[in-house]
Amino acid sequence: MKVLGLxxxxxxxxxxxxxxxxxxxxxxxxxxxxxxxxLVEKWKQIPLNPSVLQVAQPGYTIHLFSLDxxxxxxxxxxxxxxxxxxxxxxxxxxxxxxxxxxNGTVGTIAPHIRDSQWASPTRDAVVRRVEKRAxxxxxxxxxxxxxxxxxxxxxxxxxxxxxxxxxxxxEARISMEGNRFSTFFVYLQANCTGGGTNFPRLSPxxxxxxxxxxxxxxxxxxxxxxxxxxxNAIYWHNLRSSDRSPHPDxxxxxxxxxxxxxxxxxxxxxxxxxx
Numbered sequence: 001m002k003v004l005g006l007x008x009x010x011x012x013x014x015x016x017x018x019x020x021x022x023x024x025x026x027x028x029x030x031x032x033x034x035x036x037x038x039l040v041e042k043w044k045q046i047p048l049n050p051s052v053l054q055v056a057q058p059g060y061t062i063h064l065f066s067l068d069x070x071x072x073x074x075x076x077x078x079x080x081x082x083x084x085x086x087x088x089x090x091x092x093x094x095x096x097x098x099x100x101x102x103n104g105t106v107g108t109i110a111p112h113i114r115d116s117q118w119a120s121p122t123r124d125a126v127v128r129r130v131e132k133r134a135x136x137x138x139x140x141x142x143x144x145x146x147x148x149x150x151x152x153x154x155x156x157x158x159x160x161x162x163x164x165x166x167x168x169x170x171e172a173r174i175s176m177e178g179n180r181f182s183t184f185f186v187y188l189q190a191n192c193t194g195g196g197t198n199f200p201r202l203s204p205x206x207x208x209x210x211x212x213x214x215x216x217x218x219x220x221x222x223x224x225x226x227x228x229x230x231x232n233a234i235y236w237h238n239l240r241s242s243d244r245s246p247h248p249d250x251x252x253x254x255x256x257x258x259x260x261x262x263x264x265x266x267x268x269x270x271x272x273x274x275x
Contacts, residue, residue: 063213065224066202069247070237073213073226074184077133077233078265082126083188087263089121090151097152097160103171114160116254120148134184134267137235147180150266151188154195158262160254162200165268166238166246179244184235184267190228192260197234198225201249225255228262239271 061075078086094117098107121127131146165183166172172179185197196215200223208216213232215225226234240247254264 065205065210069202069240069249071199071202071250072235074137074233074235076231077184077186078130078188078231080231082130083230085126086121086130086149086151086265087188089124089127090119090153093119093121094151094153095119099163100167102168103175104167115154116158116160117153117155118150121151123148130265131267134269138182138269145270147266147268147270152264152266154192154254154257154262154264156259156261157256158195158254159256162198162251162253164238164246164251169243169245173244178271179246180238180268181271182235182237182269184233184265186233186265186267187228187230187262188265189261189263190230192228192257192262194256194258195228195262196225196255197228197252198255199223199250199252201251228264244271 059079060077063073063075065071065073096109096111097114097116097118099110099114100107123131127149131149134146166180167176169179202224204210204214204216204218204220204224210216213226213229215227218225236250238246238250254262
């Protein structure tokens with residue numbers, strides 16, 4: 001069975017219903033937002049299917065959490081061997097994580113804001129495979145480039161206060177000639193309590209089946225907190241299609257680890273040059 005990337009398949013669980021649907025490649029525009037808009041129009045015409053379709057090779061399952069902003073939850077984005085390999089590549093190279101100036105030129109260590117360690121793993125065959133998987137998932141014909149992958153380790157008390165993954169719109173347009181179009185945050189290890197990924201401006205789903213992935217015990221006003229589950233990933237589009245500015249609803253944080261260690265992986269894709 002051929003691997004189906006996002007342009008060919010968007011499989012989601014929205015208000016408790018999984019809806020698989022397909023679109024011929026010739027109908028897909030190269031820009032991701034246009035693809036999503038097309039798929040939603042097709043979606044309206046296709047009968048609901050209550051089954052969950054497992055995507056073969058590499059075997060992840062896609063759950064649509066939100067359309068605007070686009071947030072997709074991915075089960076099994078990396079397997080256990082890949083996760084351990086990525087951690088082993090980073091183990092000897094961890095250093096304190098930084099926060100960056102608006103133009104991305106100055107990094108500052110500020111543990112009261114961001115308390116974690118990061119490392120970029122050597123681009124061996126496993127790293128390249130994960131990069132390729134991320135690109136194919138997004139279906140880019142003309143892709144923006146991927147930043148070097150970042151493995152992140154959060155030990156006791158480790159956290160990252162609420163922030164956006166994008167740079168401010170003005171700096172991105174004028175001095176950086178692009179911005180972080182999309183984010184994968186992949187959980188590689190979660191031998192911990194706490195450490196969830198909180199989106200305070202997303203609305204919690206009403207279907208209890210989401211409780212296997214999110215913390216359903218939090219109050220509604222806390223937004224949505226995804227549980228750290230090894231191998232699984234959250235994927236989202238950082239920018240609004242209307243003006244390319246950071247989507248205000250994608251404010252998020254890494255909540256403090258209250259025991260143990262959490263290890264994650266950031267995969268950031270930048271806007272194509274002609275976007």
